[in-house]
Amino acid sequence: DGAASGVRRHGRAGRRRAAVRAALEAVEGDDFMHWLSCACKDDGIASRVRVNGACAVTKARGIEAVRPLAPGEVIFSIPYSLVMETRLALDASEADGRGEAWSSAMAMDILELKRDFDGAGASRRRWLEELPCPAPSTPAMDFNEEELAMIEDERVRAEAIRVRTAHERDVVTYADRLAHIGASADDFREARNVVHSRVFARRDGDCVSKLLVPGVDMVNHSATLANAVVRVVTSPENCQGRAATEEIADVSSSSSAACDVVTEDKYFQLVVDPDGETIDCGDEVLISYGAFPNDPFLMYFGFVPDDNPNDTVILFDDVDELFEFIERDETLAAKALCMDDDAKSRARAVSPSALSCTIDAVDGALIQICDGIIQIPWLDVVRARCRNILTGGRFSTKIAEDVALARSNTLSPNAALALAFRLHKKAILIAPLGQSLAQYEPTA
Numbered sequence: 001d002g003a004a005s006g007v008r009r010h011g012r013a014g015r016r017r018a019a020v021r022a023a024l025e026a027v028e029g030d031d032f033m034h035w036l037s038c039a040c041k042d043d044g045i046a047s048r049v050r051v052n053g054a055c056a057v058t059k060a061r062g063i064e065a066v067r068p069l070a071p072g073e074v075i076f077s078i079p080y081s082l083v084m085e086t087r088l089a090l091d092a093s094e095a096d097g098r099g100e101a102w103s104s105a106m107a108m109d110i111l112e113l114k115r116d117f118d119g120a121g122a123s124r125r126r127w128l129e130e131l132p133c134p135a136p137s138t139p140a141m142d143f144n145e146e147e148l149a150m151i152e153d154e155r156v157r158a159e160a161i162r163v164r165t166a167h168e169r170d171v172v173t174y175a176d177r178l179a180h181i182g183a184s185a186d187d188f189r190e191a192r193n194v195v196h197s198r199v200f201a202r203r204d205g206d207c208v209s210k211l212l213v214p215g216v217d218m219v220n221h222s223a224t225l226a227n228a229v230v231r232v233v234t235s236p237e238n239c240q241g242r243a244a245t246e247e248i249a250d251v252s253s254s255s256s257a258a259c260d261v262v263t264e265d266k267y268f269q270l271v272v273d274p275d276g277e278t279i280d281c282g283d284e285v286l287i288s289y290g291a292f293p294n295d296p297f298l299m300y301f302g303f304v305p306d307d308n309p310n311d312t313v314i315l316f317d318d319v320d321e322l323f324e325f326i327e328r329d330e331t332l333a334a335k336a337l338c339m340d341d342d343a344k345s346r347a348r349a350v351s352p353s354a355l356s357c358t359i360d361a362v363d364g365a366l367i368q369i370c371d372g373i374i375q376i377p378w379l380d381v382v383r384a385r386c387r388n389i390l391t392g393g394r395f396s397t398k399i400a401e402d403v404a405l406a407r408s409n410t411l412s413p414n415a416a417l418a419l420a421f422r423l424h425k426k427a428i429l430i431a432p433l434g435q436s437l438a439q440y441e442p443t444a
């Protein structure tokens with residue numbers, strides 16, 4: 001994106017280029033739908049949906065309806081033979097049995113298939129050509145140190161460094177295979193970003209399947225506007241899977257009891273939400289990738305949702321930190337009626353893990369501990385903690401400064417993502433204080 005003056009100076013040329021790009025994407029999208037129809041043996045796919053380079057809701061490349069689609073209607077069914085899969089034992093770590101990260105192994109497979117269109121990659125060629133290039137930018141793979149610091153979240157930063165370190169190790173591991181097909185380390189990084197941004201997980205008995213499903217992987221996410229689901233079927237009458245709201249990017253159970261793979265009559269179906277409304281012509285088809293906070297969306301998918309009611313801020317790492325915070329705050333300590341060791345033990349039994357809040361809800365365990373054990377109004381504790389996080393040194397900027405920076409259009413795409421991430425966290429922290437980000441927007 002250029003500066004405002006550049007947009008004015010080259011406005012007509014820019015519009016012409018955008019029109020040409022949109023026309024090319026429309027042709028490519030039609031070509032992809034033709035391939036998908038042939039691969040799925042379903043000539044009706046193109047009469048139901050198409051690829052749009054800039055969908056109305058997400059402003060991104062996605063799938064939209066070309067006619068009204070009724071609740072429960074199958075948009076398309078992808079045969080399992082087209083799916084790319086990596087299977088791991090449930091107790092496996094990030095690395096598979098060979099010591100390489102599963103996402104690196106799948107990324108390497110993609111690169112090799114893309115360089116063998118006359119052989120193993122032939123059946124998936126059109127889909128492989130459709131994979132995004134460049135792939136979505138992620139903190140681990142693409143952020144520089146300054147952009148990573150702008151996130152202002154030590155947990156996310158630590159995870160990004162861990163993933164980056166693992167990736168650098170895998171570049172060495174796969175060096176010979178990359179050289180054999182003439183692929184670079186940058187190609188490998190791009191392929192791994194593609195995998196992370198498009199894969200979802202599904203539990204089959206004692207195994208977890210990491211899956212890339214052509215067509216389904218082009219459907220964008222919305223937590224609040226999702227109008228479709230993904231299900232796994234072994235026949236039209238027997239649904240074995242669960243909704244994509246529970247499957248994508250998460251580990252969910254299914255009725256499958258073993259790790260053996262059945263591909264003959266197994267399909268991944270994209271279906272209009274049976275409990276939802278008709279998807280009108282021109283509407284974007286959306287699924288929910290899962291009820292996650294913004295952290296994994298930024299880390300692995302390369303975007304920050306605007307409409308995520310599940311975004312979370314951890315208020316206390318554990319019960320010990322909660323008690324220490326109350327003890328240090330004179331006002332709270334004066335209100336607390338029960339802070340002895342027995343109270344702390346009972347509190348640990350209620351919640352052995354972190355205590356958090358979303359923009360409109362507080363962890364029930366935190367409420368129970370405050371009201372029922374410590375005997376202090378939980379809202380007093382939450383408000384005090386939110387103020388403490390906002391002003392205690394985690395954030396280097398004020399909300400008004402962030403809002404102004406976001407509106408300035410001077411940031412790199414990565415820096416803009418980092419800023420959006422921390423602004424959403426601040427929105428959660430000011431909610432118990434009776435504030436919202438709208439109050440910080442400049443008035444006309």
